[in-house]
Amino acid sequence: HLATSLPLPSERDHLRPRIDLIAFMIDIKSKYSLKNVEASLAHVDASFFLGKVCFLVTGVGRVNYCSVETNAVWKLRDVYSSPVLYCELELEGIRVATAQRLLRMLQICAGHIPGVSALSFGSLMRNSEDE
Amino acid sequence: MDEIVAEYIRRTVLKIPRHEIKTMLQTWGFLSEAQLQTVNFHQTKDSVSREVVQLCKDNSADIKQAALLDIIYNHVYPNKRIWSVYQMNKSGEETDFFDLRDFKKKFKRRLQTALKNVTINFKEYEDNAIWIRIAWGTPYKKPNQYKTSYVVYHSQTPYVFISASVIRSTLPLLCQALVVASNYHDIREMELRSHCLNSLKDIVFKRYSQTFQTYYPRPLQERNVTSENVDLRIIQENKNEKERILRVNREVFGDGPQPKLEFAQYKLETTFKSNPSLDVSDIKEPFRCLVKFSSPHLLESLKSLAPAGLADAPLSPLLTCIPQKARNYFKIRERKGIFPGSFVSP
Numbered sequence: 001h002l003a004t005s006l007p008l009p010s011e012r013d014h015l016r017p018r019i020d021l022i023a024f025m026i027d028i029k030s031k032y033s034l035k036n037v038e039a040s041l042a043h044v045d046a047s048f049f050l051g052k053v054c055f056l057v058t059g060v061g062r063v064n065y066c067s068v069e070t071n072a073v074w075k076l077r078d079v080y081s082s083p084v085l086y087c088e089l090e091l092e093g094i095r096v097a098t099a100q101r102l103l104r105m106l107q108i109c110a111g112h113i114p115g116v117s118a119l120s121f122g123s124l125m126r127n128s129e130d131e
Numbered sequence: 132m133d134e135i136v137a138e139y140i141r142r143t144v145l146k147i148p149r150h151e152i153k154t155m156l157q158t159w160g161f162l163s164e165a166q167l168q169t170v171n172f173h174q175t176k177d178s179v180s181r182e183v184v185q186l187c188k189d190n191s192a193d194i195k196q197a198a199l200l201d202i203i204y205n206h207v208y209p210n211k212r213i214w215s216v217y218q219m220n221k222s223g224e225e226t227d228f229f230d231l232r233d234f235k236k237k238f239k240r241r242l243q244t245a246l247k248n249v250t251i252n253f254k255e256y257e258d259n260a261i262w263i264r265i266a267w268g269t270p271y272k273k274p275n276q277y278k279t280s281y282v283v284y285h286s287q288t289p290y291v292f293i294s295a296s297v298i299r300s301t302l303p304l305l306c307q308a309l310v311v312a313s314n315y316h317d318i319r320e321m322e323l324r325s326h327c328l329n330s331l332k333d334i335v336f337k338r339y340s341q342t343f344q345t346y347y348p349r350p351l352q353e354r355n356v357t358s359e360n361v362d363l364r365i366i367q368e369n370k371n372e373k374e375r376i377l378r379v380n381r382e383v384f385g386d387g388p389q390p391k392l393e394f395a396q397y398k399l400e401t402t403f404k405s406n407p408s409l410d411v412s413d414i415k416e417p418f419r420c421l422v423k424f425s426s427p428h429l430l431e432s433l434k435s436l437a438p439a440g441l442a443d444a445p446l447s448p449l450l451t452c453i454p455q456k457a458r459n460y461f462k463i464r465e466r467k468g469i470f471p472g473s474f475v476s477p
Contacts, residue, residue, distance in 0.1 A: 003368035004440060012368065032441070 006040035020110040022048055023102060025056045026073065029065045034072060041080065051122030052109050053082040056098070061088035083125040132188045139276050140187055140197050143204055144180040151207075152179060158203055161196050162186050194276070198252040202264050205281055205294075206256070209328040212281070212294040216323040216331055216457070217306065219289040219315035227314050229286045231255070238263070238312035245304055250274045259285050267301050280305060283328065289315065290335050292328060322460040330390035334457050340387030376437045376444040383451050389430035395459045397422040397449065402465060417465070430454065 001008075001016065008016070022044065027033040037055075044053065057073055059065070077084045087098035109118040147155050153172050156162055162183070170182045187196070205212070239251050248268025255261050263282040268274035280301060283292040291309055295302050306318045325331050333339045367373065403418040426432045430453065437444035445451070453459055 001366045001368050004372070005369075008368050009371065011371075 005036055006043040019048075020052060021102075021106045022053045023056045024053070025058055026068060028057055028059045028068045029062065031067045034068045038076070041076075049080055049082060051082075051118030051120075053080060054102075054105060055082060055084045056102070057084060057086045058089050060086045061090065081122070081126065083122065132192055133194070135276065136192060136194050136197050137184050137188065139194075140192065140200065141180045141184045143197070143201050144183050145176055146204060149176055149179070152176075152183075155200075155203060155207065156183065159196075159200050161190065161192060161200070166190075194250060195252060197276070198250060198264050198266070199254060201276075201279070202252060202254045202262050202281075205264075206254075206262060209294075210326045213324055213326055214283075214292045214294050214328050214331055216321040216335055217291045217293060217309075217318050218321050219291065219310060219313060219318045221289070221314075222316040229313075231261070231286070234261070234286070234312045238308050241308040241311050242304065245308075246270070248272060248274050250276065259287050261286060265296075265301075265305065267296060267298055282309065284309070284313070285332075286313075288336070291318070292331060322458040324394075324459065325392045327391040327393075330392060333390045334454050339390050339454060340385040373438075379444045380434060380437050383445055384430070384434045389428070389434060390454060391431075392429045392453070392459055393427065394423060394425040395429055395450070395453060395461075396424075397461045397463055400462060400464050424450075429459075 001019075024037045024040070025033070026037050055073065055076060057068075073084055076082075085098060085101060088094045089098075105121070107113055108116050108121045111117075144152060149172070153167060153170075156167060157164075166186050166189075170179060170186070172179055235253055242249050242251060242265070246268070247270060250264075250266040252264045253261060254264075261282075261284045263284065265280045265282070266274040266276045267278050267280070278296045278298055280296040281294040282305070284290075293302075293305065295305070310316070310318050321335075323331060323334065399420040399422065400417045402416070433446060433450055436442040437446065449461065449463075
């Protein structure tokens with residue numbers, strides 16, 4: 001399901017399946033996108049932040065056009081205890097690889113991988129980042 | 132043949148893209164078909180231009196012929212210059228019949244009595260457009276063929292499109308001559324400027340697609356969502372909002388292509404209003420600020436702002452009123468009264 005902001009329109013509540021993973025996309029070229037994500041985060045139930053939320057930062061290939069500071073992204077990562085993935089959607093190879101990573105995360109969050117829970121995977125990613 | 136004329140023709144030919152030279156010379160009609168056959172148009176432009184000049188020398192071209200070639204070049208490539216729009220007013224309701232010869236005579240006479248050294252040439256086109264080329268000199272110097280102004284006058288309308296020369300002092304003289312020659316009362320500049328002459332004509336003659344009030348709650352959808360890569364597994368949550376944005380956008384901009392403008396400029400003469408909690412005292416003098424929007428195609432980019440998620444729909448009327456008001460230079464002044472706001476001055 002694609003949405004431009006949260007909360008989701010209520011008229012489709014009955015049509016929506018269970019949500020296993022929320023990926024917030026931040027375009028590094030647009031401060032507006034960061035503000036939008038920060039505003040939408042307020043509408044997410046706290047239980048999602050136990051491994052079912054991730055941040056996807058796009059547009060990192062164009063170094064000259066960065067509008068969003070890395071510090072701002074790290075702050076989000078720390079405050080909401082959620083992993084950050086960086087990608088460049090304009091390059092097909094990276095696009096495909098990122099999609100595969102997200103899909104893998106989704107499988108874990110939906111409980112399809114026995115032995116690995118969303119929470120344990122989230123803390124695994126967090127620990128590996130700090131090292 | 133005058134060396135100045137020869138050089139001018141050579142430089143004009145050099146401006147023309149190589150594959151267009153032959154057609155433009157044929158339109159010009161000064162060199163015969165037989166003469167054009169003798170020129171090899173596949174060699175370098177430099178050589179082509181020299182051969183053409185030699186043929187012109189054989190035919191004894193004068194400045195009139197050279198000026199005509201220049202008009203033809205500018206008619207085909209008007210977008211290399213910036214055009215301003217002027218509107219003329221008649222005081223009474225006399226509907227004089229437009230007499231072309233009379234117009235040309237009066238125009239030339241007016242300019243030449245004021246300034247002896249001018250070259251004036253006319254060319255009429257099918258759509259009632261009269262192209263005038265003026266090369267300016269001074270009371271002591273012959274006209275400089277490279278310092279030219281161009282005027283496009285549609286005789287059935289009060290509008291004149293002027294691409295002025297770099298010599299600013301010639302503009303009032305030019306306007307005066309136009310008013311006198313066309314039997315109008317006065318002329319005013321319309322604060323509308325662009326490189327694209329056809330778009331200026333579209334705006335002023337209202338030839339672009341205008342929006343009208345529709346009473347349908349939703350417009351008929353010609354295109355369904357069965358466009359190229361729609362994966363039915365992707366569900367757009369904000370479809371209603373997206374449709375609202377598209378609908379509002381369509382109501383404001385219409386369906387057809389927008390006229391091509393390159394900039395919009397807003398000169399603010401409003402006082403600075405600060406948040407009362409900020410420690411800035413209210414400054415009484417106007418805060419001088421100039422906001423300029425520029426784009427290769429301004430109106431199309433404004434039209435695509437809301438659907439791309441970069442702005443809220445509907446856009447500010449200051450931006451969307453550009454074609455209706457036929458201007459792209461605005462002065463925004465303080466509205467004096469109980470409710471301070473801002474309004475656009477005429």
